[in-house]
Amino acid sequence: MKNSIWLIIVSGFVTGMGNGSVFTIATQLAVGRGPFPEAGLWGSDAYSPFTFEGFGNWVMIVFGLGFVWILASALKLHAVREGYQKE
Numbered sequence: 001m002k003n004s005i006w007l008i009i010v011s012g013f014v015t016g017m018g019n020g021s022v023f024t025i026a027t028q029l030a031v032g033r034g035p036f037p038e039a040g041l042w043g044s045d046a047y048s049p050f051t052f053e054g055f056g057n058w059v060m061i062v063f064g065l066g067f068v069w070i071l072a073s074a075l076k077l078h079a080v081r082e083g084y085q086k087e
Contacts, residue, residue: 008072016067020060028056 033039033052040051048054079085 004075008075009068012068012071013064015071016064017060019067020063021056023063024056024059027059028052 036050036052036055038045038051040046040048040053040055045051046053047057049058076085
């Protein structure tokens with residue numbers, strides 16, 4: 001597991017944030033910009049979950065973290081099942 005930590009982080013975030021972007025676009029197209037007071041396009045507003053852009057970024061970050069966790073647990077269980085590591 002320790003040899004594949006960067007593989008887990010990079011591939012988990014790339015996959016998760018890609019799926020999160022699809023969810024974000026679908027949500028933002030359905031809801032529109034009405035519930036968001038600001039577009040959040042400048043500076044740190046782009047990472048505030050209460051702006052239009054920040055909501056999308058946070059959804060992608062949460063999906064990325066989720067996929068990292070899924071990939072790490074799957075590889076750990078695979079290593080246990082193959083006998084490379086004890087539980």
